[in-house]
Amino acid sequence: MNETDPIRALIDAGQIDAAVAQVEAGARGGDPASLWRLADWRVFGLYGPQDFGVAHRALAAAAERGMAQAGRARAYLTAAGIGCAPDFEGAVTMLRALDDAESDRQLAMLERAPVLEDTLAAPRTILSERPLIVRITGFASIEECDYLTAHSAAELRPALVVDPATGEGKPDPVRRSDAMSILALDEDLVIHNLNRRIAAATGTSTRQGEPLNILRYAPGQEFRRHHDAYAGVPGASQRILTALIWLNDDYSGGETVFTELGLRVAGRKGDALVFRNTLDDGRRDERGWHAGAPVERGEKWLASRWIRAGACTPE
Numbered sequence: 001m002n003e004t005d006p007i008r009a010l011i012d013a014g015q016i017d018a019a020v021a022q023v024e025a026g027a028r029g030g031d032p033a034s035l036w037r038l039a040d041w042r043v044f045g046l047y048g049p050q051d052f053g054v055a056h057r058a059l060a061a062a063a064e065r066g067m068a069q070a071g072r073a074r075a076y077l078t079a080a081g082i083g084c085a086p087d088f089e090g091a092v093t094m095l096r097a098l099d100d101a102e103s104d105r106q107l108a109m110l111e112r113a114p115v116l117e118d119t120l121a122a123p124r125t126i127l128s129e130r131p132l133i134v135r136i137t138g139f140a141s142i143e144e145c146d147y148l149t150a151h152s153a154a155e156l157r158p159a160l161v162v163d164p165a166t167g168e169g170k171p172d173p174v175r176r177s178d179a180m181s182i183l184a185l186d187e188d189l190v191i192h193n194l195n196r197r198i199a200a201a202t203g204t205s206t207r208q209g210e211p212l213n214i215l216r217y218a219p220g221q222e223f224r225r226h227h228d229a230y231a232g233v234p235g236a237s238q239r240i241l242t243a244l245i246w247l248n249d250d251y252s253g254g255e256t257v258f259t260e261l262g263l264r265v266a267g268r269k270g271d272a273l274v275f276r277n278t279l280d281d282g283r284r285d286e287r288g289w290h291a292g293a294p295v296e297r298g299e300k301w302l303a304s305r306w307i308r309a310g311a312c313t314p315e
Contacts (some may be wrong), residue, residue, distance in 0.1 A: 012180050020047050027058060036253055038173035041084070042315050043184055046153055049182075050247075051315075052083025068100040070239035071228065073185045080206055082184065082314055088196065091189055110188050113141060117198040125280075128261055131285045132276045135265065136201060144194055145247040149301050151191070152214035155180040174198040175292075176221040181211040184314040198243045203273055207311040210239075214247075217254060223257050223292030228306060229277035229284040236310025238282050243305045245272045251298030256292045282309060 010019035019138050026034025039058035042051040045115065056074060062072030072095065077083055079091035092110065095103050114122075123137040132254070156178035161167035182191055191212060199206045217223075228242045246267035256262040256273060265273060292300075 006068045009265045009299075016047055019313040023284070030061065030065055031072065032062040032065045033068040035065075036073075038065060039070070040185055041072070043077075052077070055312075056083050060172070061206050068103055071095075071098045072103060072106070072177045074190055075189055076187050076192055078268040079189055079196075079305075080184075080187070086206075088189075088193075097188060106188055107142060107166065109147065110153070110193060112192070113144060113193055114139075119200050123200075127263060127265065128258070128275075133258065133261075133263070133265075134274045135267065136272040136274065137195060137268075138270050139197070139201070140194060140270045141248075142270060145245070145269055145301075145307065146189070146301055147190060148214060149247050152182070156214070156216055172310060173224075173225050175223045176217075177223065177292075178216045178218075179213055181213050183211050187212070193302075194245075198272075198307075200270070202241050202243060202307055204241065204307050205311070208307050208309070209308045210308065210312055213304045215300075215302045215304060217292065217295045217302075219297060219299075221297050222254075222294040225289055225291040227277065227278050227284060227286075227289050229288065231259050231284055233282045235282070237307045238278060240276065240278045240282070240309050241307040242275055242277060243307065245303040246271050246273075247282070247301035247303055251295055251300045253294055253296030255293045257292060257293050258288070260287045260289050264293070 007019050010016075010022070023034050023037050027038045028088040035058040037283040039062070041047050041056040042055040042058070042279065044050070045285060053209040059074035059077070074265045075094040078094060078109060079088045080086060092107070095107055119136075119139065122139055125135045125137070127135055129253075156250060159172040159175045159177050161172045187195070192206070195206050195209055198209060213219045228239050230238055233304060244267075246269055249267070255266045257264050267273060277285060277286065279285050
């Protein structure tokens, strides 16, 4: 039993109805922690239906009661257009109203961060026409790269895949690294601003992007030959594009290798690599097989974002 979190303990014990009743009662009573939990459940459709309107209202109520984290999460939903029309400037205004140290820090970073126009004007090098592979120099600022590594360091875990026999996680036989995903309510406006620029650089919408992944490779670790697109034509869920951002460059080895093309790419901190995974009809482009070569010295940090043909459900 989890004595520090009675709601989690009830869920772990299979007492879902009791857990939901306690959270809903707490939310009705204005308890910020209950309001936060209710918002989280409604965003992801846990223990009840997905309902973005309820999530917005719960986060607004928690913020009014002094939970700045809830206010920042609601600002993200507003910027991303989850449960409302996308409104980045309105979200920034919401962040200013919170007037706490973390919100002020994020606002200061947003003031210094590249804007959409900078992304579109950044130097591009076409490394391959078919499949299209483009390197964008100076895509992210050094400050953004450092923010992502600091933001994710404590949450990194060994990369796992689901064992179909047991349903449990097991070491990924293809990727040996530590990884974490920045899910919806953890995506603040600094990170969302980066995702907006990825969308602008790829001609897509932010809603087509899966959660931003942060990857850390120690010496000897690698991502063996793989393909980011699915076999067949899965429609809206197909991963049509991949965007990678180098978060550091003080390591050796670790190049991104396009095995069918004989192309090896090493980036500098803040550079991005965007490549297309599919043919025009949505089928996997077999020329797009690639690998992350073993790191020889130091640690390699990357941010990656898979972009689908259609919109993603928050996850």
